[in-house]
Amino acid sequence: MSDVIEEATTSLNDPIEARTSMMGIDPYDIPLEDYDVSQRDLYRSNTSWGFFERLRKEDPVHYCKDSEFGPYWSITKFDDISAIDGNHEIFSSEPVISIADPIQDFKTPMFIAMDEPSHGNQRRTVQSAVAPRNLANMEDLIRERAGAILDSLPVGETFDWVEKVSIELTTLMLATLFDFPLEERSKLTYWSDVATAVPGPDSIISSFAERSRILSQECAPAFLKLWKEREGDDEPRFDLISMLARSEETKDMATERPMEFIGNLILLIVGGNDTTRNSITGSVLFLNENPKEYEKLTANPELIKTMVPEVIRYQTPLAHMRRTAKEDFTFRGKNIKKGDKVVMWYISGNRDSDAIEEAHRFIIDRDKPRHHLSFGFGIHRCMGNRLAEMQLRVLWEEILKRFKKVEVMGEPERTYSNLIKGYATLPVRVHPI
DSSP: OOGGGOOOOOOTTSOGGGSOOOTTSOGGGSOGGGOOTTOTHHHHTTOOHHHHHHHHHHOSEEEESOOTTOOEEEEOSHHHHHHHHTOTTTEEOOSOSSSSOOOTTOOOOOGGGOOTTHHHHHHHHHHGGGSHHHHHHHHHHHHHHHHHHHHTSOTTSOEEHIIIIIIHHHHHHHHHHHTOOGGGTHHHHHHHHHHHOOOSTTSSOSSHHHHHHHIIIIIHHHHHHHHHHHHTOSSOOOSHHHHHHHOTTTTTHHHHOHHHHHHHHHHHHHHHHHHHHHHHHHHHHHHHHOHHHHHHHHHOGGGHHHHHHHHHHHHOSBOEEEEEESSOEEETTEEEOTTOEEEEEHHHHTTOTTTSTTTTSOOTTOSSTTOSSTTOSGGGSOTTHHHHHHHHHHHHHHHHHHEEEEEEOSOOEEOSOSSBOOEEEOEEEEEEO
16 A cells, blocks of 8 residues: 555554544644544544644644544644645655554555656656646547546436546546556556555455555556557657656656555655545535525526536645655644654635635635645645646536536545545435426
8 A cells, every 4th residue: 555645554553433423523632632533433424624624723823642544733724734844844744744644564655756857857757647638538438538437427316426437437537547448447547545544344345454465466566567568659648657666756656666656656646536536426415405506507507617626626636645754844833743643634725714704615616716725735736736627617618518417415425534635425316407
């Protein structure tokens, strides 16, 4: 499993069941010193909001002395998160960017969890795949595939939007970016889900050892085969594997640094899958929760352009990122020590009304809809942000051509994760025009 998305290494001597859950408790009934917003049940139950609101008001740079993941600092205000995220001289992305430490026997380095210059060198290798010119070439293909998916939906029946639309569209796009065999594209979703899964009775993995086995024995060999095919091409291709195989910085990665090879693949798969997939589902849910906004959209489809970044802000598909202090540092009057975990809660910063007017509301025609933290800030800002926006925009342009409404028919099932903020299922019914 990749370091960057590792989030659940529970110590055998300190089981999660022994900890007091904050779920279902009034945020003001718990002393601030006992707050632990890393608890995953807060996100599955969608009950984290009150705790973050109190932290922003009373203790925006908060120290949690004990959690499943050890002690950590929470950064909860928009401007403070931007300051930490932009200060890579003091706050390192290494060794991981999630609150959990990596599994000791399966460490997979990747460029998002590297500092300069390694981060920049590897990022530049694949960044051209999502450059504006290449995105323009992809739009027609995305539109064609989105239309085909929507035309196949069972009208008059309740179905799972996550399975039929969100997963299918993003998986097709991932297969395109990797030039991965379309007939095997379901493997990409499976590997992404395995990489972010927490072992348990309802999980697709029973243990971290199983996750390591699947990623190292199934995912890695499949991509190594593609790598070997691409590195010998006479004519260069413009998929992510080809770019890595032909770049001076990364051309020896697969053979000389295999764990780094696996790590970067997982990063690209999860990054390409989860942000778009969960924003697609969130867009349907938020419009149903805010019917006046849905009426605005159907009356004026041009609002899709501002709705898309608002969906991504309101969803915040990546709830947090972690940095590690390189040295002692005083921040907002708090003494952060060298080696401390510093967790930037994007989910909280995106609801900070001191930075975003009426941040708690979903408003599809905001004046500055891209003023949010969902893609991070500074040198680690998500390089696929425009691709995510384009997929969501094109999908809704095609939805409005076909359906009066995508109606939510029940409560969503949310993911059990404090990192990936998303959905396992969302029952809906479509109403044709």
